[in-house]
Amino acid sequence: MEDKSAANGDRAARDGVRAKDRYHHGDLRNALIEAATGLAREGGPGAVVLRAAARRVGVSPTAAYRHFEGQADLLDEVKQYGQRRLAEHMLVAGAEVAGDGPEAAVARIRALGRGYVRFAVEEPGLFSAAFGGTEMSPLVVGEAGGVVAEDQSWRAPAFDMLAESLDALVACGLMPAERRPGAEVSAWAMAHGLATLVLEGPLAGLPAEMFEHLVERALSDIVAGFTAPAP
Amino acid sequence: MEDKSAANGDRAARDGVRAKDRYHHGDLRNALIEAATGLAREGGPGAVVLRAAARRVGVSPTAAYRHFEGQADLLDEVKQYGQRRLAEHMLVAGAEVAGDGPEAAVARIRALGRGYVRFAVEEPGLFSAAFGGTEMSPLVVGEAGGVVAEDQSWRAPAFDMLAESLDALVACGLMPAERRPGAEVSAWAMAHGLATLVLEGPLAGLPAEMFEHLVERALSDIVAGFTAPAP
């Protein structure tokens, strides 16, 4: 699929004809995703309008139906992109912490949380689209009782880094082993809660400096909770 | 305003004529809000469609414009209702914890968080509408740098209870005083993160039992973080 479109795109390039001027675009799917992503960046998930994306690419609205099942499908692509970007952002933030001692593990956990929230603030539209875009979560219901949902391959790297850091906390005796399982969820919830509260909740409009201070406070709380001696 | 409509409503009742059958409804504003909240309950904020609400009440779509600026205004009313319901839910949950000792304070904090998440799970549509309904947070930008946003009067009771419980934690020596300020935000973020993750995030579709276990885990983490000795 991508081969064919790529070939067409190459031809367009070779002929010195801009793809948008040809009857067959050559890479319409990606062009639409890019346009839709831009819309999401500027206006959140609600701004991901199929006709608007087509307009941006310079193509008729119904052309999109050759590449997507419908608007929801297009939005889904944006969602996955946003989630990928978020994971990358976290990965970079986590990788900036060197070493593998206890302090490094703690610092890395904090960096991951900070990266999560920072991405939400820097790319509010994409972040909002990455979650909440779908109405009433028709996310897979996990029939088999599996742990989470869908492919989630995007989240893996950042998630793994968090898990490893938590393992390190246990390994060096900072965290009681019996409270290790499920710790990822607590950390994730804290970061996600901060992110959503500042985007569309009571923390919206807070001065940046004050908000960052609260984030550090929350990170301290969660780390302190992890490393506190068992009651 | 309400007087007049109430008077009309009374008349309708006295005449034994159902309000919806009269040319002038008598209490259209409230009827529309009720219909809209029903829509939100069933389908989330995206289902709050002005025409649908009017249809439910048995009135022409444009009649709504006599009582609301537009769909956004109607949605806003639903939002406030949802937030009020959430606060009530928390208040009840918190009030079920008796006593005022250290254990009670801890238990009350946990109960508030549990109530928050439980409401989200029991009323996903209303909860989603209470937040995130507005696109790209046109929430007041806090020009003056004021602490939070808008009136927030709805949140006061539950928020106060949380603050008091945290104060109690400090008073009885369980929580270091220097980490008291900002603790509400950490607790709020944790609860809100759990709620949103389970509604529209990676925790969606998790078996209820497992999710509840994770909630208790997260509550333990946040409380442990609060009560941990300063590093």
Next chain:
DNA sequence: CAGGGGATGTTAATGGCGTCAACATCGGGC
């Protein structure tokens, strides 16, 4: 106790959106 005026509802119309069906155009494989 009239009836006039303002509040409240209705119909009609505009423009945008998602989506389907029918038609047009291109280009790679026989």
Next chain:
DNA sequence: GCCCGATGTTGACGCCATTAACATCCCCTG
């Protein structure tokens, strides 16, 4: 070389939000 399927286009339908113009009702004044 040409033909068929992939890719785009036009046209149309139904839904939505919103505005303008018109209709109905009921309280308040005289």
